[in-house]
Amino acid sequence: ESGSFKQVARILNHGLSPTDIAHLLESSPPKERNLLWKLVDKDLEGEVLLYLNDDIRAYFLSKLNAQELASVTEDFETDDLVDLLQQLPDTVIEEVLHSMDAQDRQRIEEVLSYQEDTAGGLMNTDTVTIRPDISIDVVLRYLRRHKSLPEMTDSLLVVNRKDDFIGVLPLTTMLVSSPNATVREVMNTDIEAIPVEMTRTDIATLFERRDLVSAPVVNQNGKLVGRITIDDVVDVIREDADHSLMSMAGLDEDEDTFAPVMKTAKRRAVWLGINLITAFIASAVIGLFEQTIEKVVALAVLMPIVASMGGIAGSQALTLVIRGIAVGQIGGSNIRWLLSKEFVVGALNGVLWASVVSVAAIAWFNDPKIGIIIAAAMLINLIAAALAGTSLPLLLKARNIDPALAGGVILTTVTDVVGFMSFLGLATIMYA
């Protein structure tokens, strides 16, 4: 068995890239994951950690002591190291910083001082800077003195003696320029640098709209402090998009699919508990009409239709608005238009499906009254659902509550209460 272990270890460490290893770990149940992790070469551990999702990374990090951590992260770029440090307890951060030389420590401490979800937290400090007055020929010779250039270097950053950001010189521009031209003559000064406090989501939007590969980051005084590269932005885009999807089911985007049973069970229990409150509220509404149901038991048979159709219609509006907010499409000027549109859409579909359901109900229970009641209730609930689905995300957002997380629960409460209340309420009047 030790022979086959060695074989697995060889394939793992020599046949796969660190991202592939990370993916394999993420796709493995806990036992296999721990086994595989032990087989990963010491000098690959650091890079593999980088590509793991937060949940799993935190788990493996917790098994390393400060010394192991320091050796694992030796060759890390600043942004990667900071990402990783941010997941550690303060005492461990202290120890790791302590094990570094003064210059590295200072650089790390600076980046650590920025908020994790801002340009400062996302940026790298490995910029290649040049002065505006030198010639392209000198730049080429300067570059040749490097053993390598940082990854994703698509442009050189132009700064003055005081490190004030002046412009960028894309490599593609430099390569078609005359060697005698000066940097100033060919550089691009149209580029707005990213302020160090810009949020991750805004940065992602900027990269997407401007098709950027990298962008300079400046502090409040216009001094160049680092650069952001598309590989990190892609991660932000992926995480933001995942966030909406996962939150709507009460999940975390860093959720580990193969987390141990107890961890998953606990997280899920909380979400079920919150939704149980909604369910009890709906039951309480039904409870108000017990006598009516006792008289006309067909009501109990049909009532879930009204509630569930409201839920479906509402969640369509809710999802559309949550996505619209996330991509910055919905704001002050178009909300009124959107609300009235969704109202009309709700009413039109209300009329359509109320007619269908009404005919079916009359045919089923041979009772015209029940057809009228369910048609009216459906219409009321579909309109309520459209209005709630559209306005809820905006109301929650304004109160700094995540619409993707809270929207669905509140919406269900609305459509259940309105659905049962209108259907059973109308029935109580009509069958009185």
Place this chain on the structure above:
Amino acid sequence: ESGSFKQVARILNHGLSPTDIAHLLESSPPKERNLLWKLVDKDLEGEVLLYLNDDIRAYFLSKLNAQELASVTEDFETDDLVDLLQQLPDTVIEEVLHSMDAQDRQRIEEVLSYQEDTAGGLMNTDTVTIRPDISIDVVLRYLRRHKSLPEMTDSLLVVNRKDDFIGVLPLTTMLVSSPNATVREVMNTDIEAIPVEMTRTDIATLFERRDLVSAPVVNQNGKLVGRITIDDVVDVIREDADHSLMSMAGLDEDEDTFAPVMKTAKRRAVWLGINLITAFIASAVIGLFEQTIEKVVALAVLMPIVASMGGIAGSQALTLVIRGIAVGQIGGSNIRWLLSKEFVVGALNGVLWASVVSVAAIAWFNDPKIGIIIAAAMLINLIAAALAGTSLPLLLKARNIDPALAGGVILTTVTDVVGFMSFLGLATIMYA
């Protein structure tokens, strides 16, 4: 009023980039959108069209005749032009192709022959190629003869006389190499070129894992046919992620938030109709137990709790597995583990919340029997929900049905039927 129009037009065309204009159009209701579109400069129209989502682009495209189209798309890169052509009726494509010179037409026709969702459909043909035997110095002089290099050029592609792909020369490598070195000596041959038939989603995964900016595309014979750049891959990542979110609510990821009322109403009506079938199936199940409900009306009050808790638990498993499939994390080897894990999680939460609900029900209706019934039904339904939520996406995927679109509807049917059936069925036995 004509004066203020001119002012808007000036801001639009001179203050905003084409992507900003596209975003503004996407965020505007139909009337304003048509007005704004008329104000966009003729020579910006093409680029703005590129950045619009499919729905809106198709609308504006339908208003142009073939001649206008040809002039609007004059400066397009191949991949962008093909993207746009693919949305047009065949007769219009013919006309547009006809208006091009022979060389352009041939290039476009080649790309059009590839599937839209493969590397062939995503790639660009604007590669900068070099031969392996020349020196870096010659490469530099060759590049200087260009007026500009294609956007997102981070590497030169090395090919032989027969256009067979040999390797890549990253600009960052070239710039630190000796001018006397040959391309062959410094190029990177580790890069696997992307086969022209690779799917968009696989390409996105590859770019994410390898942190690529661009990658060469080769045909079946290993000949270089184009390259794919990160800006297009970012769009794929965004669309794929949006697809899961929107499909789960029965929406299209290209859905126009501000589409006209009738268009939206029609699309939504279809989804409501499909879900109505689910609702009727649930009602039919309840209908089987009319007599039991007539005897114990408390059952009607409590039954939605059992069904809705099942729906919530199931949709958590469903979302997790849909995401896991999308990122290639879930496959043959770990399905069994995942199924048994979700089974245990469902059972644990079933026991927990069954106890809570049972105590509440007994207190509410002062009837121990109903507490036992609802506890048993909850446990059964949460386990059924976990198993259905986990296995459904895999079963649907295996039948080439989109799990994000169909999963939710089928899951609700399962949790409603199992929930009502077990709760009312047990009650019928216990109260017989």
